Each structure stands twice: as C-alpha cells, then as structure tokens.
Amino acid sequence: MASTLSIQTTSLSKDSMYKTIVLPLYHRIHTAAEVGAAHLVARSYNSYIEGFFVPHLMQTVVGVGIVAHGAVAIEDDGEAEQLASEARQCWFNLLDDQGIPVGTLGDTSIGVRGHWVKSDQYSERIIGEYARLFDLAIVRRNLDDKGSFWQATAEAVLFESGRPLLLVDNAIPSTLGQNIVIAWNGSTEAGRSITASAPLLEAAEQVTVLSVTDGMVSGPSGADISDHLRVRGIAAHEQTIDRNGGSIGQAILSFAERINADLLIKSAFTHSRLRQLVFGGATREIMQNSTLPVLMCH
Known part of the structure; x- marks a missing residue:
C-alpha cells in the first residue's frame, strides 16, 4: 500500500x-x-x-x-x-x-x-x-x-x-519539515546543521531558531541567524528560553513538543563524546529521548 x-x-x-x-x-x-x-x-x-x-x-x-x-x-x-x-x-x-x-x-x-x-x-x-x-x-x-x-x-x-x-523514532511521521525547530547554540556544528538542512528549511512553513539561555557557546546569536535565514526567504523567527531547572536537552524537546514541531535540527556533540559521557549533554539526551525526527550534523 x-x-x-x-x-x-x-x-x-x-x-x-x-x-x-x-x-x-x-x-x-x-x-x-x-x-x-x-x-x-x-x-x-x-x-x-x-x-x-x-x-x-x-x-x-x-x-x-x-x-x-x-x-x-x-x-x-x-x-x-x-x-x-x-x-x-x-x-x-x-x-x-x-x-x-x-x-x-x-x-x-x-x-x-x-x-x-x-x-x-x-x-x-x-x-x-x-x-x-x-x-x-x-x-x-x-x-x-x-x-x-x-x-x-x-x-x-x-x-x-x-x-x-x-x-x-519508531512511528512514521505524517509530516516532516513543515514546522521546524533549530536548536541553535552558536557553534560551528550548529552552522553546519543549518547548511545540511537547507532543502527542508527552504520548504518549511515555520522555522523557530531556539536558543537556551545558558546553552550558548561563542558565536552568532539566534536573532542573527534568523535575520540571515529570512534574507533567503525562510520563514524564521528567534526565541530564547530558560532551562527552568531542567537540562538543555529537556528544554529543547519540551519546547518542540509544545509548538507541535515535526522536525528538530540539532548540532551533534559540540563537546567531545567523552565529556558528554562524563557530564551528560544535550546531544546524547536528545538522541535517547526525542520522539520527533532530528536532523543532526557534526
């Protein structure tokens, strides 16, 4: 069928x-x-x-x-x-x-x-x-x-x-890339992920560039990225959220679920895999727990 x-x-x-x-x-x-x-x-x-x-x-x-x-x-x-x-x-x-x-x-x-x-x-x-x-x-x-x-x-x-x-995840998604969340942390890996997801971003109805207050590294802000995406005709807007006592990964997934996103774009392992093993990290948490599709790039 x-x-x-x-x-x-x-x-x-x-x-x-x-x-x-x-x-x-x-x-x-x-x-x-x-x-x-x-x-x-x-x-x-x-x-x-x-x-x-x-x-x-x-x-x-x-x-x-x-x-x-x-x-x-x-x-x-x-x-x-x-x-x-x-x-x-x-x-x-x-x-x-x-x-x-x-x-x-x-x-x-x-x-x-x-x-x-x-x-x-x-x-x-x-x-x-x-x-x-x-x-x-x-x-x-x-x-x-x-x-x-x-x-x-x-x-x-x-x-x-x-x-x-x-x-x-285990379920077949009914849509993919209509409502996208970009988990932006300012990193090189995050920039590569945006480039890698360009076909989906260009076709999306809505794109949210999401930053977590204390989850940024040195690099452009979410507002800067949103401005540049809009120049390319991508329907992007920026939003910054707090962790509210939880982890960065939890904050990202909760936000994506709350706005009914059908795709999350995320950099993979901004910190080393060893550091993620010892201290935990958003990449590992999202890989283990996300039920919506995640496009990742290292």
Missing part, C-alpha cells in the same frame, strides 16, 4: 536537494519507520533510496554515549548470511508497501526508487565511508536494541561521513 505521507515543497535549486538517501543498518533489519521517513523526503526530490546492510558488527559498548569498535566479532557467518537474506527480503517488502518502485541509482527516469546493497566489508568504518556518497542518511532510534547497534550506526554517520543524519 502506498504511503499517504506529505511534505511541504517549494521551488528549490538543483544543488539544494536530497537526491540520494541511504538507510545504513548494522546487523539489523529495517522497519517501516525509517523507510517511511525516507519516502517522505524522497518524494520531494525524486530521490534514490538505498538500504545498506553491514552483516557483521564489531563493537563493545563501554558506556552510554560511547561505543568502541573492533573488540567483539559475530563469528557465525551462516547466521549472518541468513540475517542478510531476511533483511533483503524485508527491505523489498517495505519498498512495495510504500509504493516505491525498485530501481538503481542511474534509473533517474523512474523518479523515486529504491534498491539494496550488502556490504562485503566488515570494518567498523564502512558505514561512515559509504555514507559519504549520499546526500542524507536515515537511522531509526531503537532503545530495545541492547547492543546499541543503532547508536553505533548513527555515530558512524555523524563522525565519519561528513553527511547529515536524520534520526527517526
């Missing part, structure tokens, strides 16, 4: 599009959530959507927020191959459910299309390296995943690809 999802569109320049989207997966099977989100984005740009399956994961979880790779290998190749086969069949079933025709990268006459690739490399670097080929990567947050496979995948995209990551 074809999806009935919708995304707001405007006239975009050819270099301001998500024409290729990858859904990387470490030793897991895709679900309707990330495929539905990919379709939601792809319909606006006639995009190519690729499921990229890495059958072996080598990792040890050393703490919440940090995943060390290369310590433990899944040794049963037969089991891995069986999972790869099941994942492939599931992928094509999900494409069919969404009404997405099967097509390769070069089949541009088809419009929105999808295909499947199984990695023949088992290095922990392959997901990040492969994602460099694409305009956008999508990963589903899965707190039932005790091995933190989803987190390892997300971090590989963030730290190794140089590409934006769209992190989605």
Whole structure:
C-alpha cells in the first residue's frame, strides 16, 4: 500500500536537494519507520533510496554515549548470511508497501526508487565511508536494541561521513519539515546543521531558531541567524528560553513538543563524546529521548 505521507515543497535549486538517501543498518533489519521517513523526503526530490546492510558488527559498548569498535566479532557467518537474506527480503517488502518502485541509482527516469546493497566489508568504518556518497542518511532510534547497534550506526554517520543524519523514532511521521525547530547554540556544528538542512528549511512553513539561555557557546546569536535565514526567504523567527531547572536537552524537546514541531535540527556533540559521557549533554539526551525526527550534523 502506498504511503499517504506529505511534505511541504517549494521551488528549490538543483544543488539544494536530497537526491540520494541511504538507510545504513548494522546487523539489523529495517522497519517501516525509517523507510517511511525516507519516502517522505524522497518524494520531494525524486530521490534514490538505498538500504545498506553491514552483516557483521564489531563493537563493545563501554558506556552510554560511547561505543568502541573492533573488540567483539559475530563469528557465525551462516547466521549472518541468513540475517542478510531476511533483511533483503524485508527491505523489498517495505519498498512495495510504500509504493516505491525498485530501481538503481542511474534509473533517474523512474523518479523515486529504491534498491539494496550488502556490504562485503566488515570494518567498523564502512558505514561512515559509504555514507559519504549520499546526500542524507536515515537511522531509526531503537532503545530495545541492547547492543546499541543503532547508536553505533548513527555515530558512524555523524563522525565519519561528513553527511547529515536524520534520526527517526519508531512511528512514521505524517509530516516532516513543515514546522521546524533549530536548536541553535552558536557553534560551528550548529552552522553546519543549518547548511545540511537547507532543502527542508527552504520548504518549511515555520522555522523557530531556539536558543537556551545558558546553552550558548561563542558565536552568532539566534536573532542573527534568523535575520540571515529570512534574507533567503525562510520563514524564521528567534526565541530564547530558560532551562527552568531542567537540562538543555529537556528544554529543547519540551519546547518542540509544545509548538507541535515535526522536525528538530540539532548540532551533534559540540563537546567531545567523552565529556558528554562524563557530564551528560544535550546531544546524547536528545538522541535517547526525542520522539520527533532530528536532523543532526557534526
């Protein structure tokens, strides 16, 4: 059954599009959530959507927020191959459910299309390296995943690809990018996230540049960013809020929920992952708790 999802569109320049989207997966099977989100984005740009399956994961979880790779290998190749086969069949079933025709990268006459690739490399670097080929990567947050496979995948995209990551929850969103909140803290990473989300910002009905009073680093203010976005024709306005005794991450998520935002744009790990592990941080908290889609860039 074809999806009935919708995304707001405007006239975009050819270099301001998500024409290729990858859904990387470490030793897991895709679900309707990330495929539905990919379709939601792809319909606006006639995009190519690729499921990229890495059958072996080598990792040890050393703490919440940090995943060390290369310590433990899944040794049963037969089991891995069986999972790869099941994942492939599931992928094509999900494409069919969404009404997405099967097509390769070069089949541009088809419009929105999808295909499947199984990695023949088992290095922990392959997901990040492969994602460099694409305009956008999508990963589903899965707190039932005790091995933190989803987190390892997300971090590989963030730290190794140089590409934006769209992190989605278990539910398929009905809209994406009509009412956007930018979590602005003045950082370089926040600036990159705005650039990476340009196609969505240009099509949005409403954009709120949100700053938390004591969550800023040295850099431009939210008001400055709003002014520059409006020059580009983006419907942006600035708002500053207090934490009110809570964390920065909680303040951002509560605000986004209160105004019924359907997308949060957030820089990833302005502070180091080690510091986030020891002291906590907004990135880690949002990755763990956000139920709305989050577009992130490091």
